[in-house]
Amino acid sequence: MMIDDMVTVATPGDSATDERLVFYISDGTGITAETIGHSLLTQFAGLRVNTQRFSFVDTPDKAREALRQIKAACGERGVRPIIISSVVEEAVTAVLEQSGALILDVFGPFIGRLEAELGQQRARHVGHAHGMVDFAAYEARINATNYALTHDDGGNVNYNEADLILVGVSRSGKTPTCLYLALHYGVRAANYPLTDDDLENMDLPRRLVPFRRKLYGLTIDPERLRQIRQERKPDSRYATIAQCRKEVAAAESLFKAERIPVLSTTHTSIEEIASKVMSALGIQRQLF
Amino acid sequence: MMIDDMVTVATPGDSATDERLVFYISDGTGITAETIGHSLLTQFAGLRVNTQRFSFVDTPDKAREALRQIKAACGERGVRPIIISSVVEEAVTAVLEQSGALILDVFGPFIGRLEAELGQQRARHVGHAHGMVDFAAYEARINATNYALTHDDGGNVNYNEADLILVGVSRSGKTPTCLYLALHYGVRAANYPLTDDDLENMDLPRRLVPFRRKLYGLTIDPERLRQIRQERKPDSRYATIAQCRKEVAAAESLFKAERIPVLSTTHTSIEEIASKVMSALGIQRQLF
Numbered sequence: 001m002m003i004d005d006m007v008t009v010a011t012p013g014d015s016a017t018d019e020r021l022v023f024y025i026s027d028g029t030g031i032t033a034e035t036i037g038h039s040l041l042t043q044f045a046g047l048r049v050n051t052q053r054f055s056f057v058d059t060p061d062k063a064r065e066a067l068r069q070i071k072a073a074c075g076e077r078g079v080r081p082i083i084i085s086s087v088v089e090e091a092v093t094a095v096l097e098q099s100g101a102l103i104l105d106v107f108g109p110f111i112g113r114l115e116a117e118l119g120q121q122r123a124r125h126v127g128h129a130h131g132m133v134d135f136a137a138y139e140a141r142i143n144a145t146n147y148a149l150t151h152d153d154g155g156n157v158n159y160n161e162a163d164l165i166l167v168g169v170s171r172s173g174k175t176p177t178c179l180y181l182a183l184h185y186g187v188r189a190a191n192y193p194l195t196d197d198d199l200e201n202m203d204l205p206r207r208l209v210p211f212r213r214k215l216y217g218l219t220i221d222p223e224r225l226r227q228i229r230q231e232r233k234p235d236s237r238y239a240t241i242a243q244c245r246k247e248v249a250a251a252e253s254l255f256k257a258e259r260i261p262v263l264s265t266t267h268t269s270i271e272e273i274a275s276k277v278m279s280a281l282g283i284q285r286q287l288f
Numbered sequence: 289m290m291i292d293d294m295v296t297v298a299t300p301g302d303s304a305t306d307e308r309l310v311f312y313i314s315d316g317t318g319i320t321a322e323t324i325g326h327s328l329l330t331q332f333a334g335l336r337v338n339t340q341r342f343s344f345v346d347t348p349d350k351a352r353e354a355l356r357q358i359k360a361a362c363g364e365r366g367v368r369p370i371i372i373s374s375v376v377e378e379a380v381t382a383v384l385e386q387s388g389a390l391i392l393d394v395f396g397p398f399i400g401r402l403e404a405e406l407g408q409q410r411a412r413h414v415g416h417a418h419g420m421v422d423f424a425a426y427e428a429r430i431n432a433t434n435y436a437l438t439h440d441d442g443g444n445v446n447y448n449e450a451d452l453i454l455v456g457v458s459r460s461g462k463t464p465t466c467l468y469l470a471l472h473y474g475v476r477a478a479n480y481p482l483t484d485d486d487l488e489n490m491d492l493p494r495r496l497v498p499f500r501r502k503l504y505g506l507t508i509d510p511e512r513l514r515q516i517r518q519e520r521k522p523d524s525r526y527a528t529i530a531q532c533r534k535e536v537a538a539a540e541s542l543f544k545a546e547r548i549p550v551l552s553t554t555h556t557s558i559e560e561i562a563s564k565v566m567s568a569l570g571i572q573r574q575l576f
Contacts, residue, residue, distance in 0.1 A: 020406070028560070029563035032324055035324070036394060039320040043410040044410055044411070045408075051574055053572065053575075104398050104401065109396075110324075111331070114370075117390045122331040123332070138558075139519070145467065176429065183471065270429065272316070275344075287341075
C-alpha cells in the first residue's frame, strides 16, 4: 500500500474562543506555506493561533475533504478562519475559496512579477520545492549527516574534512546545531565537547590546534545549563549550579584567550545558531 | 567576541552569463526568504540561478554593505538581479531599493490584509520567526533529537515513547528522516533496520509487534540502494546488486504481508518523506 493520496489532520483540541484557526494548505509538503505563515503570524503580538496543516492537497476532491474538515473545526465559532495556501492548481484553489476564510496565497503576489522579469511562464507543477530530489545534493546532505553523527563525541576523529568544529561544554547545544547544519545546508560540522581536563588546562586541546580557523564556540547561561542537565541526569554533580558555573566560566575564558568566536545559545534557536555560525565563518551554502 | 553584527557572503564563482543572480536578504536568519524564494524559482523550468544569502541585515549600514557586495557580484552583467527580502525595517528596505534589482518583499503583500483581518498592527520586531526561543518547545525538539540518536540502531530499546518507528533495510533513508522529524516537528521517531534474520523469517520482528500502529516502512529502488551502499562500503557483498535486490524484495513482501504503510524514498526528499509519514500516521505537529 503506497500512502500517497490521503489527507489527514488532527481534530483541534479544546481551545479558547479568542484563538484564530489557521490552516496551512499545500499540494506538496506544506513547508513553504507554514514557514511564511509562521513568520507572518509571529509579527502580531499576543495573537493566539491554533494551526493545522493539510499536505498533498492536489485534487479538487482532496480540497473538498479539507474544506469539510475546516468547516467542522470552525463549528459554531463566529471567527473567520485564515487559510495560508501554497496550492498551485487553480481548480483546487477554487474549492478552497468556498470556505469563506481569509486566504493568503503565498505565491500569488510574486509569480506575475517574476514571469514578467524572467520573460517566461511558470510551470504549474506541484510540490517542486520540497519534492524533487537531486541525487548529488541529496548525497551531500546524507554524507554531512553521517559526518555529524560520527564526529559527535570528540573521539579520535579526523577533522580535515570538517567545514567547522563546534566547541563547548556538554549540553551547550552543539549536537542539534551540527545535525541542523548537515540536514539543511550539507555542512560538515564536527563537535568537540570540552572535558574537565581541557577546562583545567586552559589550553586549546592539542587536536584542535591545526583547525583553529574552523572553530566556533558555544556558550550558555549556567542556570539554563543546570536546568537542561538536571532533566538529563537528575541530581548528579554534573547538574549542580556550581559545576555548570565553573565549566561555563572556564570555557568562556578559553574562547577569549584563544580568540575563538562565540555565541550564547541561551535565547537562540537552532536555526539562528546555525545561521550565525555560517555567517561568522564565511560558509555560504544553499538551504535545502 | 560575540559575533552578532557581521554580514558575510561568499563571492560568487565563475558562472554562465545566462544565470540570474538572486540575493536572499533578511534581518534574521533568512530562512523564510530562502524557503519561499526557492519555491518560487523552482516553478520556472530551466531557470539557472546563482543564489547568495545575507543574514542579519538589520541596520542601514549593514544594508549598504550588502548593497556594495551585490553591486560587485553583478559587475558588468547586463542582467538585473533579483532580491528576495524578508526585511521588516523600512530604513533597511530603503537602502536595498537603490540596487535597481527586482525586489520581492515576502511579507509585504500579506501584512496589510492580516492587519485588517486581525484588527491590530504588526509589531516591527525583526527575526521573530526563527529567532525567539520558547524553552518548552526547544526542549521538545532536543528531547526528540536525543531520542532519535539513541533509538537509531534498533538495539534493545523501549518503543513505548516512540511516536512512530521507521522500518526498512540499511540505507533506505531512515536515519535522516528520523532526525528531520525530531528537529522540525519534535516527533520522537525510532528506527528499526531490518536484518538478514528478519528478512529470512518473513515475520514481523517480535519486538515490533506491540507497536504495529506506529510502524511505517521505507523502501527504495535496488539500483539506487546499490549506489548508496557502494559509496559507503565499496565492493562489499552488502553493496552488490544481488544483495540489494534480495533485501528490498523481502522487505516489501514483509510490509505487504503485515499491511505496513510504505513509501519509496528513491525520488523523495527528506522533507517529503517526513511529511508523508506524519500524514499517514495522523501525527499533527507544528513545524519549528
